[in-house]
Amino acid sequence: MGGGYSGAGGGSNRTYGGYLGLHELLSLQREDEGVSNDEMHFIVTHQTFELWFKQVIRELREIRDILATEHVPEAEVPKAVEHLGRVTEIFRLLANQWKVMETLTPQGFLAFRDGLGTASGFESYQMREMEILLGLEQVGRVSDMDPLGHFRKLATRSEADAAALARLEATLEETTLESALTTWLSRTPIMGSFYGSNKDDEIVESYVDAHLAAYASIGDAASARMEAQGVDNIEAVKARFAAASQGARDFLKPDGDVNRARAGLLFIESYRELPLLAWPRVLIDAVVELEESMVLFRTYHARMVERIIGRRVGTGGSSGVDYLDATTKYRIFGDLWGVRTILLKPELRPSLKNGDIYGFAGDGTD
Numbered sequence: 001m002g003g004g005y006s007g008a009g010g011g012s013n014r015t016y017g018g019y020l021g022l023h024e025l026l027s028l029q030r031e032d033e034g035v036s037n038d039e040m041h042f043i044v045t046h047q048t049f050e051l052w053f054k055q056v057i058r059e060l061r062e063i064r065d066i067l068a069t070e071h072v073p074e075a076e077v078p079k080a081v082e083h084l085g086r087v088t089e090i091f092r093l094l095a096n097q098w099k100v101m102e103t104l105t106p107q108g109f110l111a112f113r114d115g116l117g118t119a120s121g122f123e124s125y126q127m128r129e130m131e132i133l134l135g136l137e138q139v140g141r142v143s144d145m146d147p148l149g150h151f152r153k154l155a156t157r158s159e160a161d162a163a164a165l166a167r168l169e170a171t172l173e174e175t176t177l178e179s180a181l182t183t184w185l186s187r188t189p190i191m192g193s194f195y196g197s198n199k200d201d202e203i204v205e206s207y208v209d210a211h212l213a214a215y216a217s218i219g220d221a222a223s224a225r226m227e228a229q230g231v232d233n234i235e236a237v238k239a240r241f242a243a244a245s246q247g248a249r250d251f252l253k254p255d256g257d258v259n260r261a262r263a264g265l266l267f268i269e270s271y272r273e274l275p276l277l278a279w280p281r282v283l284i285d286a287v288v289e290l291e292e293s294m295v296l297f298r299t300y301h302a303r304m305v306e307r308i309i310g311r312r313v314g315t316g317g318s319s320g321v322d323y324l325d326a327t328t329k330y331r332i333f334g335d336l337w338g339v340r341t342i343l344l345k346p347e348l349r350p351s352l353k354n355g356d357i358y359g360f361a362g363d364g365t366d
């Protein structure tokens with residue numbers, strides 16, 4: 001590494017080790033306690049994960065702050081996308097890092113596992129901070145697990161643990177990325193109609209109804225085709241299509257009223273080619289990619305754990321692999337995944353109105 005470290009406000013007499021705090025960092029692997037090579041590897045792997053978690057938390061707050069602005073300036077959306085991309089790459093890196101952990105054999109782990117006591121990744125407060133910031137709620141977690149429950153117990157043990165709890169409690173009060181994104185989506189211009197404008201409710205509802213009608217008709221056409229082909233158990237097939245149609249209605253009009261954020265999301269996904277929707281579409285893709293990378297990170301952790309400890313109870317007392325596998329079902333951005341089920345091919349979507357406001361020559365009618 002060369003050059004001065006002007007960004008950190010230091011002087012030109014700084015050293016590499018001094019700037020990075022290497023002396024402190026490299027003294028934190030318990031070598032003074034005589035740990036084995038295997039155990040040091042276990043510690044270094046955890047520490048590197050936690051360092052990356054720290055970066056992810058900073059990135060998530062920055063993305064959230066951009067999206068939580070009332071009128072997100074257009075130039076800021078690409079910035080949010082860049083930061084999302086960085087988080088995704090970090091999770092991809094971490095998903096691969098489990099491979100390094102897997103070089104620890106079951107016997108190698110058993111040799112020092114008892115020394116861990118009840119210490120477990122379950123106590124990673126940075127993991128919980130990331131989840132809370134993203135918007136993972138208590139309901140929806142495995143067994144409705146209270147993410148702070150464990151830390152309340154730990155907080156009595158030391159000042160550092162009390163500070164970790166305080167940080168998590170403060171994070172719970174913050175706007176989540178999911179909620180900032182939902183608010184941002186709800187302001188999407190739909191069929192040329194702006195949020196809060198005169199007749200907006202009417203225009204949006206008519207768009208949603210037209211989409212739902214087209215969606216129902218493809219289900220009807222598909223079940224008629226299957227009936228003509230003599231598919232077995234046609235009544236069950238028809239019921240499945242009817243349930244899909246009802247599912248689309250419940251998604252877009254829960255309790256009978258249009259959910260404008262979901263309608264906006266549907267509109268962006270349906271008319272992906274519109275120039276004005278290009279960045280929103282890229283942003284949505286980036287969030288989906290981020291969540292996918294996090295799900296894979298969880299999945300690879302579970303596989304690594306299965307390989308090293310089989311189906312043992314975890315040091316944190318959970319069911320171990322079963323618990324970790326259950327966490328791979330989490331979807332924080334459920335709407336972004338859900339909308340995929342109800343998309344239509346371009347020829348079947350409602351025809352675009354007021355296309356000119358999206359920088360596109362649509363049919364121009366309204």
Ligand code: HEM
Pocket residue numbers: 045046049050101104109120121122123124127301305308309313314315316317318319320321323324327
């Ligand atoms: C030999 C290596 C490892 C084993 C056997 C292992 C095992 C487990 C088990 C069984 C759990 C479930 C909770 C429990 O009952 O303890 C867990 C949770 C967790 N582990 Fe690991 N782990 C290993 C390495 C790592 C590493 C290197 C990290 C990096 C920070 C990590 C992070 C986590 C996190 C964040 C959780 C909480 C997951 C959640 O609640 O969603 N683990 N681990």
